Each structure stands twice: as C-alpha cells, then as structure tokens.
Amino acid sequence: xxxxxxxxxxxxxxxxxxxxxxxxxxxxxxxxxxxxxxxxxxxxxxxxxxxxxxxxxxxxxxxxxxxxxxxxxxxxxxxxxxxxxxxxxxxxxxxxxxxxxxxxxxxxxxxxxxxxxxxxxxxxxxxxxxxxxxxxxxxxxxxxxxxxxxxxxxxxxxxxxxxxxxxxxxxxxxxxxxxxxxxxxxxxxxxxxxxxxxxxxxxxxxxxxxxxxxxxxxxxxxxxxxxxxxxxxxxxxxxxxxxxxxxxxxxxxxxxxxxxxxxxxxxxxxxxxxxxxxxxxxxxxxxxxxxxxxxxxxxxxxxxxxxxxxxxxxxxxxxxxxxxxxxxxxxxxxxxxxxxxxxxxxxxxxxxxxxxxxxxxxxxxxxxxxxxxxxxxxxxxxxxxxxxxxxxxxxxxxxxxxxxxxxxxxxxxxxxxxxxxxxxxxxxxxxxxxxxxxxxxxxxxxxxxxxxxxxxxxxxxxxxxxxxxxxxxxxxxxxxxxxxxxxxxxxxxxxxxxxxxxxxxxxxxxxxxxxxxxxxxxxxxxxxxxxxxxxxxxxxxxxxxxxxxxxxxxxxxxxxxxxxxxxxxxxxxxxxxxxxxxxxxxxxxxxxxxxxxxxxxxxxxxxxxxxxxxxxxxxxxxxxxxxxxxxxxxxxxxxxxxxxxxxxxxxxxxxxxxxxxxxxxxxx
Amino acid sequence: xxxxxxxxxxxxxxxxxxxxxxxxxxxxxxxxxxxxxxxxxxxxxxx
Numbered sequence: 001x002x003x004x005x006x007x008x009x010x011x012x013x014x015x016x017x018x019x020x021x022x023x024x025x026x027x028x029x030x031x032x033x034x035x036x037x038x039x040x041x042x043x044x045x046x047x048x049x050x051x052x053x054x055x056x057x058x059x060x061x062x063x064x065x066x067x068x069x070x071x072x073x074x075x076x077x078x079x080x081x082x083x084x085x086x087x088x089x090x091x092x093x094x095x096x097x098x099x100x101x102x103x104x105x106x107x108x109x110x111x112x113x114x115x116x117x118x119x120x121x122x123x124x125x126x127x128x129x130x131x132x133x134x135x136x137x138x139x140x141x142x143x144x145x146x147x148x149x150x151x152x153x154x155x156x157x158x159x160x161x162x163x164x165x166x167x168x169x170x171x172x173x174x175x176x177x178x179x180x181x182x183x184x185x186x187x188x189x190x191x192x193x194x195x196x197x198x199x200x201x202x203x204x205x206x207x208x209x210x211x212x213x214x215x216x217x218x219x220x221x222x223x224x225x226x227x228x229x230x231x232x233x234x235x236x237x238x239x240x241x242x243x244x245x246x247x248x249x250x251x252x253x254x255x256x257x258x259x260x261x262x263x264x265x266x267x268x269x270x271x272x273x274x275x276x277x278x279x280x281x282x283x284x285x286x287x288x289x290x291x292x293x294x295x296x297x298x299x300x301x302x303x304x305x306x307x308x309x310x311x312x313x314x315x316x317x318x319x320x321x322x323x324x325x326x327x328x329x330x331x332x333x334x335x336x337x338x339x340x341x342x343x344x345x346x347x348x349x350x351x352x353x354x355x356x357x358x359x360x361x362x363x364x365x366x367x368x369x370x371x372x373x374x375x376x377x378x379x380x381x382x383x384x385x386x387x388x389x390x391x392x393x394x395x396x397x398x399x400x401x402x403x404x405x406x407x408x409x410x411x412x413x414x415x416x417x418x419x420x421x422x423x424x425x426x427x428x429x430x431x432x433x434x435x436x437x438x439x440x441x442x443x444x445x446x447x448x449x450x451x452x453x454x455x456x457x458x459x460x461x462x463x464x465x466x467x468x469x470x471x472x473x474x475x476x477x478x479x480x481x482x483x484x485x486x487x488x489x490x491x492x493x494x495x496x497x498x499x500x501x502x503x504x505x506x507x508x509x510x511x512x513x514x515x516x517x518x519x520x521x522x523x524x525x526x527x528x529x530x531x532x533x534x535x536x537x538x539x540x541x542x543x544x545x546x547x548x549x550x551x552x553x554x555x556x557x558x559x560x561x562x563x564x565x566x567x568x569x570x571x572x573x574x575x576x577x578x579x580x581x582x583x584x585x586x587x588x589x590x591x592x593x594x595x596x597x598x599x600x601x602x603x604x605x606x607x608x609x610x611x612x613x614x615x616x617x618x619x620x621x622x623x624x625x626x627x628x629x630x631x632x633x634x635x636x637x638x639x640x641x642x643x644x645x646x647x648x649x650x651x652x653x654x655x656x657x658x659x660x661x662x663x664x665x666x667x668x
Numbered sequence: 669x670x671x672x673x674x675x676x677x678x679x680x681x682x683x684x685x686x687x688x689x690x691x692x693x694x695x696x697x698x699x700x701x702x703x704x705x706x707x708x709x710x711x712x713x714x715x
Contacts, residue, residue: 523692585695618695
C-alpha cells in the first residue's frame with residue numbers, strides 16, 4: 001500500500017492496490033489520479049446514494065479458489081436504473097469486477113481484447129486517423145452500438161457468447177480506488193453477453209477504447225465474503241449509521257415513501273397516490289402508474305420480515321399478475337441484503353418460494369433439468385402486470401407483458417419468462433410452501449386463505465403417504481415368496497394311496513371302502529385326492545368320505561371329471577379326464593376312503609383310479625397373501641393417481657390426455 | 669404416514685405368520701371341500 005497526500009486537503013489517500021490509478025479522497029471526496037509518483041486532482045466526486053449492500057472497501061472474498069479484496073466501487077446509471085461495480089484486487093497485478101445486480105454477483109476478470117472483436121478494428125482506424133490519440137469519446141459508443149446488436153454471437157477465447165443487453169452507462173459516483181478515472185458523467189457503452197450456464201462476458205466501449213471482461217454469476221454464499229460492513233436495519237439499528245436510511249417523499253403527492261432496499265431497488269411505489277417512482281433517483285422521479293388494487297388484499301404486508309430457510313427476508317414489493325385466461329395471482333418480492341431476492345407467489349391459497357436462476361437449466365428431450373430432475377411442461381401463458389406496490393429491482397409497470405412457461409416436478413416449478421422486445425429469457429425455480437409456513441415465517445395474524453384444488457407444484461399428499469410403500473410392498477412380497485419357498489419345500493407331495501375301481505351301471509354300486517393307508521408326518525397337512533377316468537363326452541364323479549380309523553372322524557369331499565369333444569367349424573374339445581381336490585389340514589394317522597361313484601346316464605361301465613397324495617403345496621395361500629398385501633398399496637396408488645389426474649386436468653399438456661381419450665374410445 | 673406405515677408393517681408381519689402357519693399345518697380353502705361334484709356339460713356353444 002502506498003499513501004499519497006490529497007492535493008486538496010492533505011489527508012492521506014491510500015492506494016492499496018498496485019493496479020489502481022484513480023482514488024477518491026475519503027475526507028474531502030476529491031478525485032485523485034496517480035501517474036508514476038505524482039497524484040493530480042480531477043475535481044470533486046459525487047456523493048454515493050445510500051444502499052444496503054453488506055460489501056465495503058476492504059471486504060475480502062474468494063472466487064474460483066482465489067482470494068480478492070474490494071478496493072473501490074463505482075455506481076453506474078443507465079436509462080432503466082443503476083447498479084454497483086466493485087473493483088476487486090486479486091493480487092499479483094490481477095484485478096476484476098464484482099457487480100451487484102438483481103441480488104446476484106457478477107464476477108469478472110479483464111482479458112485482452114481479441115483483434116477481431118467487434119468494433120476493435122473500426123476504433124483502431126479512428127484512433128489512427130486525423131483526430132489521433134485514444135480519446136475517442138462519443139464515436140466509441142456509436143461504433144459499439146452499431147456492432148453489438150442483440151442476439152449477435154461473439155467468440156471469445158473459443159467460447160461463444162450471445163449479446164443480451166446493450167446500454168449506455170454513466171458514472172454516477174465512486175469511492176475508493178479504481179482502475180480507471182471514474183469521473184461522474186463519464187459515459188460508456190456497456191454490452192452484456194451471456195455464455196453457457198452461468199458464464200457471462202461484458203464489454204465496455206468508452207473514450208479510452210474497448211475493455212473486455214469474462215466471468216461467472218455467483219451467489220452471496222459462493223463468494224465467502226468476510227470483513228463486511230454493518231448493514232443498517234439488518235445487522236445494526238438503522239439509526240446508528242448516518243446517511244444510510246432512504247426515506248423521502250413522493251414528488252406528486254408529498255406522502256412519505258420509504259425505499260427499503262436502497263441501492264438495489266430500481267422502482268418504488270407511492271402507497272398514497274400509486275405513482276411508480278424511480279428509486280435510483282434521489283428525488284424519486286415519477287415514472288409511471290402502479291394501478292389500483294382491486295378487491296385483493298395484501299396477505300404479506302410490506303416491511304414484514306420473516307425467516308425462510310434460515311435467511312431473514314423483508315417483503316418489499318407486491319405485484320398482481322393475470323394471464324390470458326383471466327386467472328390472476330399475487331407475487332410478493334422478498335429482499336435480504338445478503339441472499340438477494342426471492343418471490344412468494346400465491347394462487348388460490350397455494351404458495352411457492354421462487355428464486356431467480358443465474359442461468360438457464362440444461363435440457364433433455366425438451367424438458368429442463370434442475371436438481372437432477374426433469375420438469376414437465378404444465379402451462380404456457382401470456383401474463384400481464386395489473387397492479388404493483390412497493391419496490392422492485394427492475395422498472396416494473398402496470399400492463400407489463402411477459403410470456404411464461406411453467407415446468408413442474410412437484411414440489412418444484414421451473415418458470416421461463418421472456419419479454420417482448422428483449423432478447424433475454426429469465427428462469428426461476430420455485431418450491432411449494434405450505435401456507436402455514438408462510439404464516440409462521442412472517443408471524444401473520446390474519447389467517448391465510450385455505451388452499452383449494454390441486455396446484456401445479458403442490459406435493460401429491462398421497463405420494464407422500466405412500467412413499468414407504470414403494471419399497472415396503474416389494475420387500476413384503478419377497479418375504480412372502482421366501483416363506484412360501486421355505487414352507488412348501490417341507491412338503492413332500494408323496495403318494496400314500498393308489499387304487500383302481502370299476503363302475504357298472506347295471507350294478508347297485510354301493511359305496512366302496514378302500515384299503516387303509518397311512519398319512520405320515522408330525523403336523524396336519526393338506527392332502528390331494530386325484531381321480532382319473534377315461535370319460536368321452538360324459539362326466540364321472542365320486543363322493544368320497546375320508547375316514548380316520550382311530551377316531552372314525554369323516555371328511556366329505558367330491559371330485560369329478562368331464563370331457564367333451566366334437567366338430568363344429570373345426571374339431572374342439574373341453575374338460576379333462578383327470579381331476580383332483582385338496583383336503584386341508586389332515587392330521588397324521590391311518591385312513592381309508594368310502595367311495596360312491598356316479599356318472600352320465602349314457603355310461604354303462606367305467607374304470608377309474610383314485611390317488612391320495614400327502615403334504616401337497618397350497619399355492620392358493622400364496623395368492624391370497626399377496627392379494628391381501630396389495631390391497632393397501634393399490635388403494636394408495638389409486639388415490640395418488642387420482643390426485644395427479646386432477647392436477648393435470650388444469651393443464652393443456654397433460655400426459656394423461658392421450659389415455660383419457662383412449663378410455664373414452666373404449667367406453668364407446 | 670407416521671401412523672399408517674407401522675400399521676401396514678404389523679399387517680405384513682401378521683400375514684407372513686399366518687401364511688407360514690397355514691403352509692406348515694396344511695390350512696386352506698378349496699372348492700371340493702364338503703360338497704359333491706356337479707357336472708356342467710359342454711359349453712353352451714357346443715351343446
């Protein structure tokens with residue numbers, strides 16, 4: 001670090017960084033430029049407007065594994081608002097910028113401008129011309145604007161970037177050290193280019209030529225900031241830091257207007273006259289109308305603070321939007337000086353916490369992928385802002401139109417929004433939030449409306465209830481199969497009796513008692529009695545009494561066979577010449593059968609065989625068990641499926657639409 | 669869920685026990701029990 005004496009007041013003007021050439025005296029706000037060992041005065045710097053950024057000169061951070069220190073900042077304005085760029089010293093002579101915008105941090109490093117970069121050759125020719133020198137002034141902006149039309153693809157270091165925004169930026173004020181002379185009013189053409197994922201580039205066409213920066217978009221937590229300043233109203237009482245509050249009056253009606261996210265908000269609204277005000281203008285210039293609130297009430301009041309996901313947010317804005325189907329919903333803008341912005345979107349009693357994404361999600365087969373999940377298209381709509389209240393980070397206006405597409409993977413919803421006339425598409429991700437969580441977070445005393453109907457990203461409650469069944473039912477089914485295999489393997493299925501008989505219609509055919517046979521084993525078991533008779537276009541049956549010798553206990557069963565064949569349009573046959581029946585739970589012991597045969601009256605004589613097999617496998621028990629186990633999971637599945645059908649019935653892109661029409665066809 | 673899953677789990681255990689006992693003791697329900705055979709004759713289309 002090297003200290004110079006301020007040429008104006010004599011106070012020390014430190015140059016901590018070796019790469020900076022411009023500094024503002026912290027005592028008298030004189031602008032100081034150093035050349036070699038000398039410093040010279042350039043006038044007086046403007047006053048920076050109050051803001052709530054936790055960053056300050058001396059704040060340290062880490063980006064891409066490299067440490068940096070913020071050494072200065074410049075506030076830039078353009079026709080739609082303003083933003084802050086922090087000059088970051090990465091050490092070893094390397095420096096970059098950390099821009100704060102829309103609650104995100106755009107970190108970039110300066111790179112050498114390629115010779116074929118748009119406008120470079122034209123500017124070089126102008127610099128070599130009769131005017132000479134590098135002070136191109138206005139022509140540099142003209143060349144930049146002519147070269148960098150929106151959507152132009154530009155290759156930088158082998159990577160393709162697309163021009164997404166072109167605006168003239170003017171230095172409003174600066175503090176600390178900078179790598180260029182940030183004199184208030186200095187104009188440059190700022191060109192934003194978006195790359196793959198969160199990569200971006202920015203080019204500046206200014207009086208001293210073209211500068212090019214490449215970098216990535218980061219979130220507050222990514223940069224691991226330390227040495228932060230107290231944030232008035234957040235980490236310290238607002239009154240303890242002078243000049244950091246931003247309360248003023250509406251220029252139209254004189255009502256007090258508080259800018260809650262000073263330095264971040266671009267617009268504010270007057271709660272009294274509904275005028276939309278320029279929050280970046282110290283006088284809060286009137287720039288539009290907010291529209292009148294309809295019957296909708298404001299569920300989360302402006303200024304209410306609540307903790308969601310461990311971060312405290314303040315509700316700073318609310319807007320009402322409507323789509324072409326006349327459905328309308330409310331969006332509450334939440335702000336944290338640290339985490340940036342979030343949205344609370346509510347429709348029909350349902351709530352989602354929405355976060356803007358730094359980059360478009362990857363796609364697979366037309367479905368955006370986020371958090372490893374494919375999101376299915378649910379709705380496309382043209383939306384219109386019907387009412388705004390509070391502050392916003394862009395120049396929101398009543399009647400602002402956008403085209404939105406919603407993709408869902410409950411509880412998530414991904415929204416893609418594009419705006420007529422702008423090349424940029426923004427993506428945001430929302431997570432369903434129970435209304436009770438919203439009420440608890442903001443300590444709302446008024447009860448929130450009850451949710452009605454399934455919402456696009458509402459978690460399927462039946463899926464939640466059936467989540468365990470997804471693994472429990474297969475495990476239970478496997479267990480049942482295992483039990484079946486183990487218990488069935490103990491059953492021998494051995495023949496214990498076999499005998500032949502003859503039925504003669506001419507005889508009396510009194511019941512026949514068979515020889516005794518023994519059923520071995522230690523437990524009751526199922527036995528199978530099999531009948532075999534060579535019937536042909538006839539039937540044959542036997543009524544059997546299974547008699548236990550010791551107890552004379554009788555079990556009655558019947559078994560029969562029938563077989564028919566013929567020739568109609570072709571040969572046919574049905575039935576069988578063999579049949580069997582099972583007698584369950586037969587105790588071990590000695591038995592005999594009492595057999596009474598009967599047959600078709602046309603049959604005069606029939607030989608038949610009877611067999612008794614013990615320890616047979618009872619397959620019916622397996623099917624009964626599996627069916628019993630499946631009843632509850634099937635019930636759950638039906639409930640879950642019904643909920644999904646109701647959810648998707650609100651969509652023009654329902655995956656059930658094809659099967660629905662198929663069902664109708666079947667019904668017809 | 670906190671209530672239903674244990675109930676289903678208990679049900680699974682009970683069903684498994686009953687299935688094992690049924691197989692071990694030869695329990696079951698079969699159409700031939702207690703009744704005689706009733707011939708149906710050939711299907712209507714063939715009669």
